[in-house]
Amino acid sequence: GDSVTQMEGPVTLSEEAFLTINCTYTATGYPSLFWYVQYPGEGLQLLLKATKADDKGSNKGFEATYRKETTSFHLEKGSVQVSDSAVYFCALSANAGGTSYGKLTFGQGTILTVHP
Amino acid sequence: SAVISQKPSRDICQRGTSLTIQCQVDSQVTMMFWYRQQPGQSLTLIATANQGSEATYESGFVIDKFPISRPNLTFSTLTVSNMSPEDSSIYLCSAPGQENTEAFFGQGTRLTVV
Numbered sequence: 647g648d649s650v651t652q653m654e655g656p657v658t659l660s661e662e663a664f665l666t667i668n669c670t671y672t673a674t675g676y677p678s679l680f681w682y683v684q685y686p687g688e689g690l691q692l693l694l695k696a697t698k699a700d701d702k703g704s705n706k707g708f709e710a711t712y713r714k715e716t717t718s719f720h721l722e723k724g725s726v727q728v729s730d731s732a733v734y735f736c737a738l739s740a741n742a743g744g745t746s747y748g749k750l751t752f753g754q755g756t757i758l759t760v761h762p
Numbered sequence: 763s764a765v766i767s768q769k770p771s772r773d774i775c776q777r778g779t780s781l782t783i784q785c786q787v788d789s790q791v792t793m794m795f796w797y798r799q800q801p802g803q804s805l806t807l808i809a810t811a812n813q814g815s816e817a818t819y820e821s822g823f824v825i826d827k828f829p830i831s832r833p834n835l836t837f838s839t840l841t842v843s844n845m846s847p848e849d850s851s852i853y854l855c856s857a858p859g860q861e862n863t864e865a866f867f868g869q870g871t872r873l874t875v876v
Contacts, residue, residue: 680864689768689854689869690805735804739865748858748865749795752804 648673652736652753659726659760667721667756669736677738679712679719680750684733693734726760733757764789764859768868775845775875782841783871785855790835795865796828799852811838845875
């Protein structure tokens with residue numbers, strides 16, 4: 647079945663440091679890929695998405711590129727802030743006829759802590 | 763995007779009792795989804811709620827423990843039945859966005875069973 651693997655955490659960085667959180671996936675067909683963020687005590691928020699190979703999703707300074715050849719969707723940010731401290735989840739949605747129905751498979755999550 | 767309202771946001775319940783969680787979407791959607799997030803863990807899909815038919819449960823989840831209702835295209839409930847401390851988790855509902863290429867989530871229900 648489908649699966650998502652994220653780098654082991656937690657990740658601790660100083661403010662303005664560069665962030666990479668690795669994510670690889672296993673899926674049949676051509677899934678859509680997502681990064682969700684969960685701030686302390688809150689639900690999940692969609693951070694960015696990519697629906698086909700070589701697409702780059704971006705939002706709030708975060709980026710991730712859909713790499714079909716390496717089955718990866720690594721999250722990057724050039725300069726993190728204290729407010730970026732949260733749990734980040736990589737996820738995929740299997741496409742049926744090119745349409746995702748919102749059923750997601752999640753990675754295990756990566757806790758990011760950014761210190762001033 | 764879709765706005766999803768979920769309630770209650772949290773509850774503390776006695777073992778052996780049941781809790782019903784409500785989820786309201788601001789637009790009509792064919793499917794809604796219920797997830798469980800155990801402490802410090804990722805999200806696991808419990809079931810898919812289809813309007814007008816029985817929910818489809820994932821492996822390890824059964825209807826007697828997690829009955830789901832889906833009376834219309836904007837609303838669903840999940841009941842956690844005969845609770846035990848092991849049911850202490852965050853329960854989240856989700857629905858696809860209008861472009862049908864992403865999922866949006868409610869804020870979650872933090873359940874503690876004592």
